[in-house]
Amino acid sequence: THPYAPDDRSLVSIRYEWVKEGIPPQADNPVLQDVDWVNQGYKRWAEYLKKGRTIYGNPHNFPVEEQQFLLENRINSMAIIPIFSHKEFFGFLGFTNRADGQEWDDVELETLGAAAGLLGAAFERRRAEEEIKIRGDNLQAFFDTIEDFLFVINRDWVIEQVNGTVIRRLRYDKDELVGKSAFIIHPPSRYKDVEEIQKEILGGKCEFCQIPLITKDGKIIQVETKIISGTWNGNPVLFVVSKDITEISLSEEKFSKAFQASGSLMAILSVTGGYIDVNRSFLDVLGYKQEEVIGKMAADLDLSFHYEDREAIWSEVKRTGSIRNKKIQLKTKDNKVITGILSADIIWIQDNEALLVVINDVTEITRLSDALLSANKKLNLLSSITRHDILNQVQALFFLGEFLKDKVSQDSQGRSDLEKLLRAVETIHRQILFTRDYQDLGITAPAWMNVESVITREKENKIFSDISINVTTGSLEIFADPMFSKVCYNLLENSLRHGEHVTEIRVSFYESKEGGLLVFEDNGAGVPASEKKRIFNQGIGKNTGLGLFLTAEILSITGISIQETGEEGKGARFEISIPAEGFWYG
Template structure:
């Protein structure tokens, strides 16, 4: 009959809602008009530490609320009763469990249609609130650290749109944070320099996410200054760049000083070049007069001895002038990254190896060094050929030792006498010009690279060039 069907439908409905009540995943309770809890689920037992028998019909809902939150929740409860709205807003309060422990609860209460009962759900958000507080403190600490920095700090999207700037950034450009965030940082760079800045950012990737660059910027008064930026690419899980974080400093004074120094060096180099040219001409003239003197009196021993001494002295002067030419070029050009295998091969093409076999096993190693480092390899190869006596092969290899990289240059010649391993780097030591290894050590030292001789006398000459960790890389 219809009544039977209605009873069965009601039974199924009750079972359905009872299943939801018991298995909803949160603590739930039925609260009567007078505030007494008439029913709770098992999650409520877990949350509060009381059994169903201890709660149902015996306890008011507000007995589980801490005193400082109790009155506020009572008023919300009464307000809901007066308005008889189906659903109230969510609110938070601290709960007290059986053992006096405090837990943060997220409450939601709804009137059961056709009754004056409430169904109340409570989610334990204690751990969530703890994490939120920890995150808030961490963000405050990070923000304080960033804002107190004298360095300019910003974040921006791949298209250049600024998403964050610190106070130092705002002060430097004379703009408010609202004026800057949402705008492209490119507007702060002279138009002719913007493409270089974009090219620099385009060079960053997951294998090389951090790089430094120097570029011009437009100052508040319209004049142009210089900044040095260290840019870091922020990547998503797929390795795609989603943002950049950058730290910058004003280097205008340093850049102007560097430019002034370069201009001064340029003028000094020009003067040195002219002077060396003139001296070489005069030495050639002295050689000519010495030759004439020798030819005028071929049978006079004293005159022949004087002429020979003059030629020896002029040759010594010529070598010293050549040394000043090589030495003054050091440090003029900025150090740069250079592949070791390319340096070795280029040096070999400039030296007559006379059948000596060259092996290069440096892989993709790159070194940050003065451009004149090529002369180091040329000098070492010339020494192997000239002084090795029995040299048949030269081997150049690279070792990554973790705290430093080492370029190893070795030949199978007679080696270096034990008592000369350090003296060979002294100025004017040697059987030829005496300046080669002295210059080599000076060139390498510009970027902190040291060189020592570690071979075995009579068996092998072995030079080790030790490179600081920050000045070498393995670029595949």
């Protein structure tokens, strides 16, 4: 036989065997199963046999790479005859002789070749029988499982065969339909329509109709019917496929109402770019009347500022079948600028492909967002200037404190008060510097960031040089505020500062139905149970009391949450829960 490995290597196995009495059989020898013969010394055999050539003779005369196995099994003569099935190489017959070397004459080789040909023909017949059986099984499964109504009707309009859906939905027994006129499956009030359709179908003028079906107890079922000419049991027939469109009709009504009532701009376009329909929001926002849009090409209305954007959108939709959240700018009829978020999908209207476009008008949101961003930048600038001025004054206090130290004796009450004052100044200085680290919080829009790359940059800090930081997140990217790097630093530094004897920090990621879980864990002292929730509160901690509080705030900008779930004495474990739409593998 001639199967193939997953990487397309040709493998050979013994499948059938006859041996003379006293000679050990080899069919169960694992060495002779799935042999990679081309790469195990028998490349010549593969080349010869696939060309229909026979290999025969004394193995002592074969190439060295072919001899070892044959001689180890005391084979002194052999003939290998190729088998072909459907003109393709199928395998081979092997005849071996462990007695004295046998000479193979032409008659013997021709006889063996004829035997191989008979086997090939048998294999062909078996394959053909299997294919016929598969086709029969497929046809039966098609009839028995498909949800549409299937009928085979002869040219006299008599039902020859029906599927299980017909029996189940029309509530007839099979023998009540087979052999009966096809008129029985339609309402009597539509018999004249059926007669007209019958004439058109038999005349080759029609292959589609919407005449409803009727159940045995008189219930009407709305259907769309496709009729195709064919052959059944050697006779010309009509294959009739009726699809229940009751739900579709209801869905179309619901879609139409939702389409018109939507506050988003919605349009249905042909694949060539012509407008088929638009909703009221589309007309109201862009300032057009329906007759000015329907039937026009998208390019004719010139709604898009950038031709390249329009072409890029069309190209992606044609390539992938949809597009999501594409920011665009549109022109209204009176040339006002509209900012929108566009999504589009390929849909089908009967048998025709179309494009459903939905645009959410975010003009006002964008304006407010830009205004807020501008205000934040101005506040950030003001904060930076103010912080600079405060630091100048704090520096002056440091100089003054050092000057006063020389003026106040070590054992005086004034010296003690001065030390307290300087410690307070130092705290102010540290907290002012801390605010500088977080001045950009929320200023820049969130983005996709590679977790491993961010942590790799942070762990290069010299303070982490004595601990092992292992990251196993691979190409994971998460959608977060750009200050996510500060989150990583805070969590690493928190382990170092509070873990007491931390030597290792591990960062891993797990997926679940709810989303993803990014885990930072160490082998340090852990967090007491009473502190697990408090550590994320403002003012809690041994340093500024803001590190973990701001960590949680940074993550929450994009809907990410954090909690501590470790066991005291075994190490801290921070679990960062990420929404399903907030991560992917880049």
